[in-house]
Amino acid sequence: MKDKLSLKDVSTVEGQMVSIDLKDLPELALDVKPMPWKPFTEEQKENTACILDDVCVLNIPKPKNPQEEEELVNKFLEGMRKLFSKENNWTCLPMLESSMENCVQCNSCSEACHLWEMSGKNEMYRPNYRSEIFRRIYHQYIKKEPFAKWRYGDIGLNWKTVARLGELAYRCNVCRRCAQTCPIGVDNGLIAREIRKLFSQELGIHPRELHEKGTMNQLKVGSSTGMTPEVVRENVEFIDEDYSEITGVGITTPFDVKGADIMLLHNAGEIMAWPENIAAFSLIFQEAGLSWTLSSKAVAYDGVNYGVFYDDAQLARIALDHMLAAKELGVKKVVVGECGHANKALTVLADRVIPYEYQVPRESCYVTLRDIILAGRLKLDPSRNDFPVTLHDPCNVVRLMGIVKPQRDILHKIAPKFREMPCHGVHNYCCGGGSGFAIMTRNNIDEWRGNISGRKKLWQIGEAFKECLGPETKKYICAPCSNCKGQIRELLEHNDLYSKNSFAYGGLVELIVNAMSNVQPGFIKWEGDE
Amino acid sequence: MMTLFYLLGYLAVLGFICLAALKIRTYLKASPLHIRWELYPVPHEGPKKEAYGGSYMEEKNWWTHKRHVDHWEDIKAILVEVLCLHATYEHNPKLWIRTYPFHVGMYMLMGGTIILVCAVVLQLFGVDPEGGLMIFVANVINAVVLLGAFCIAGGGIALIIRRREDEGLKKYTTAEQYINLGSFVVFGVLTLCAWAFNPSYYQLARDFIYNLFTFNFQPLGSSWFVLNMLVGFFLMIAIPVTNMGHLIMKYFMYHDIRWGDEATIYSDKNKKIIDEMLQYQVTWSAPHIAGDGTPRNWVDVATTNPAAPKNDE
Ligand code: SF4
Ligand code: SF4
Numbered sequence: 001m002k003d004k005l006s007l008k009d010v011s012t013v014e015g016q017m018v019s020i021d022l023k024d025l026p027e028l029a030l031d032v033k034p035m036p037w038k039p040f041t042e043e044q045k046e047n048t049a050c051i052l053d054d055v056c057v058l059n060i061p062k063p064k065n066p067q068e069e070e071e072l073v074n075k076f077l078e079g080m081r082k083l084f085s086k087e088n089n090w091t092c093l094p095m096l097e098s099s100m101e102n103c104v105q106c107n108s109c110s111e112a113c114h115l116w117e118m119s120g121k122n123e124m125y126r127p128n129y130r131s132e133i134f135r136r137i138y139h140q141y142i143k144k145e146p147f148a149k150w151r152y153g154d155i156g157l158n159w160k161t162v163a164r165l166g167e168l169a170y171r172c173n174v175c176r177r178c179a180q181t182c183p184i185g186v187d188n189g190l191i192a193r194e195i196r197k198l199f200s201q202e203l204g205i206h207p208r209e210l211h212e213k214g215t216m217n218q219l220k221v222g223s224s225t226g227m228t229p230e231v232v233r234e235n236v237e238f239i240d241e242d243y244s245e246i247t248g249v250g251i252t253t254p255f256d257v258k259g260a261d262i263m264l265l266h267n268a269g270e271i272m273a274w275p276e277n278i279a280a281f282s283l284i285f286q287e288a289g290l291s292w293t294l295s296s297k298a299v300a301y302d303g304v305n306y307g308v309f310y311d312d313a314q315l316a317r318i319a320l321d322h323m324l325a326a327k328e329l330g331v332k333k334v335v336v337g338e339c340g341h342a343n344k345a346l347t348v349l350a351d352r353v354i355p356y357e358y359q360v361p362r363e364s365c366y367v368t369l370r371d372i373i374l375a376g377r378l379k380l381d382p383s384r385n386d387f388p389v390t391l392h393d394p395c396n397v398v399r400l401m402g403i404v405k406p407q408r409d410i411l412h413k414i415a416p417k418f419r420e421m422p423c424h425g426v427h428n429y430c431c432g433g434g435s436g437f438a439i440m441t442r443n444n445i446d447e448w449r450g451n452i453s454g455r456k457k458l459w460q461i462g463e464a465f466k467e468c469l470g471p472e473t474k475k476y477i478c479a480p481c482s483n484c485k486g487q488i489r490e491l492l493e494h495n496d497l498y499s500k501n502s503f504a505y506g507g508l509v510e511l512i513v514n515a516m517s518n519v520q521p522g523f524i525k526w527e528g529d530e
Numbered sequence: 531m532m533t534l535f536y537l538l539g540y541l542a543v544l545g546f547i548c549l550a551a552l553k554i555r556t557y558l559k560a561s562p563l564h565i566r567w568e569l570y571p572v573p574h575e576g577p578k579k580e581a582y583g584g585s586y587m588e589e590k591n592w593w594t595h596k597r598h599v600d601h602w603e604d605i606k607a608i609l610v611e612v613l614c615l616h617a618t619y620e621h622n623p624k625l626w627i628r629t630y631p632f633h634v635g636m637y638m639l640m641g642g643t644i645i646l647v648c649a650v651v652l653q654l655f656g657v658d659p660e661g662g663l664m665i666f667v668a669n670v671i672n673a674v675v676l677l678g679a680f681c682i683a684g685g686g687i688a689l690i691i692r693r694r695e696d697e698g699l700k701k702y703t704t705a706e707q708y709i710n711l712g713s714f715v716v717f718g719v720l721t722l723c724a725w726a727f728n729p730s731y732y733q734l735a736r737d738f739i740y741n742l743f744t745f746n747f748q749p750l751g752s753s754w755f756v757l758n759m760l761v762g763f764f765l766m767i768a769i770p771v772t773n774m775g776h777l778i779m780k781y782f783m784y785h786d787i788r789w790g791d792e793a794t795i796y797s798d799k800n801k802k803i804i805d806e807m808l809q810y811q812v813t814w815s816a817p818h819i820a821g822d823g824t825p826r827n828w829v830d831v832a833t834t835n836p837a838a839p840k841n842d843e
Contacts, residue, residue, distance in 0.1 A: 095787050128702060180569055182617065200816060201815075201816050201819055216836065313814070352563055363591070367589070367590055399583070401570070404583050406588055
């Protein structure tokens, strides 16, 4: 273990390189307790490269002999060469190369990173730590520049460097807040994603939640949740029935309506974890008189696209399936539901990956909903939302797509006690579940999300409600993104903040339905509510 | 000896132009079109949207609207960034105090050089070098050089000290960066010496540029100035080949990446390029991409389902 971590330690230290001392974590206004790290088992230590910190995401098998060590390094270098070739990486090469060549090591990006700040400013979490290791390998072993060791600083390349670099790529939420502050335009978030890509596309190493259980499952059965088309239709029918009863308004969710104006694309996780979100969308679209449909085609009923986080091929495959389903239905546009990465995947990333003739216009649901609300298509009684509300900005939609105002226009109409978090809008902080972490819970990943990655969000929430903390006042955290909601749920649950602070969390549509005067009151529930 | 000095001068100018062009070419050739990787705020969305970081995607049916790009806002934003080092000021004020004078010093000397070149051109066209205009230029150049050299030397020393004293910065600062900063400090000090120990720095610099233009390799009469220029030549080559090249690349990193938000619907050129790029051969080896290992292009990759049941199953 090292306190004074240096870049070279990545190749030299034996065993676990860093441990975050929980005493170093900054204090918060909210009553939250650090979650102790669970030690790795002897078997894990023996067989898995759990050698970075207290967390292990990739489960890279530990090489058993020098040949295996060499093989890992060679494969990594082979992948790195491909990463720097136009044919294999035309999608990101200009961004990657310019981030490799132009960093001036000013560390202006450090303060912007919630992980660095909330780990007690641990060196390993400096946004530039992993980038600089990767950069040195690039100059020394890929470009083989003369005097590279001297010019850029030496770095040892062995199996430990490779395994730790792979893990380091997963100590970043790819929120790109650091990139926003860089005076040059260097992007440490991009570098993290590129390393992830190299591991996935060349070495076949990826977190199982993103790959086997994620994209592969989606491509196999239709959804990363494992739901087949039949199950989805059944579940949505149940949701319609349940929420017709709860709201007092008959809800019918349409499927596969050819020629509808809109194909709505939900994150299918909502169907299982937050059925109220599905029901709220259906209710709003129905009451607003929109012409819309869901698709029951495999892949196209799940807007999730985890390829965004780690793999270009998987990203393209899923985005293509989404577009083809919309084409087949002949809709005028796809409206992407409350899922940040799904919005960015389909609207921004797919835009230069999918041939134009296969593209269908895409719109964020925040925009569609804003139009419905401002056009007065729903009967609303904002006094039903007479409790403090704050808004979490999902990085993917806000900082990375510039969709900032529509959700606020809605809140100003329906939530009289709406207040911003500190550092909101494009300067927001990640919820801590970004880039795939929200769905991972093993090997201290949930502890990491609670202790470090989600800590800044807890600070923001505490600050937003600072005059009404405590159980007396009911409060609502509006997080219009499925992954962010998952993360916020964990943060609240672990610390029992539902009862300690009377928090409820949910999306934007739930808050809209809660204010609809033709719906039975009390759509949003707090702990203890019937 | 003097001829060699002038030759080095030509080489430095030529070297700078070629290396900078090569750097830009390498960037442009890396990919005909990369994915969109924008980061908001994007200034060309106009002042209203830029103020909070909004984009055209906030509008209902945005693809049916004519795209409006406010180029002036982009220019304004990059000027503010380059001239004020705004991002560093906002996010790293301790560094800004040191790096700002350093950069301003450089800008002053670069600006001074441009003015000098213009003065020489005027002289070549017959303007009296001893006339009022040139005397005014001489005074301006002498003042700018003095101030600029002070800023470079002082800022450079302050930056080196900061990089030695701040534990975080120290770990990341490479030998090359110290050499670069050190060279700038030496350059600044030599400029000050040449300024102090000669009757007019302007005259020396003007004569040097005039001689370069007229291929007249006359001695300049000041060893300080010659040394000053030699370090300057070295820096001209060092800028494009080290991370100081950000001076050149920043434009692309802002305009093309950070603010590169053009949707494909608005670009017929991009529509074509996407199809071409999808023909590139893919050699990634992971099983979910390579499949049976035969060479394939991106279209094949994107239209293959690695999770589909195999035929023999
Ligand atoms: S990434 Fe940017 S902000 Fe961070 S150290 Fe490099 S140049 Fe500075
Ligand atoms: S992308 Fe976000 S999490 Fe990753 S290093 Fe930058 S600020 Fe930190």
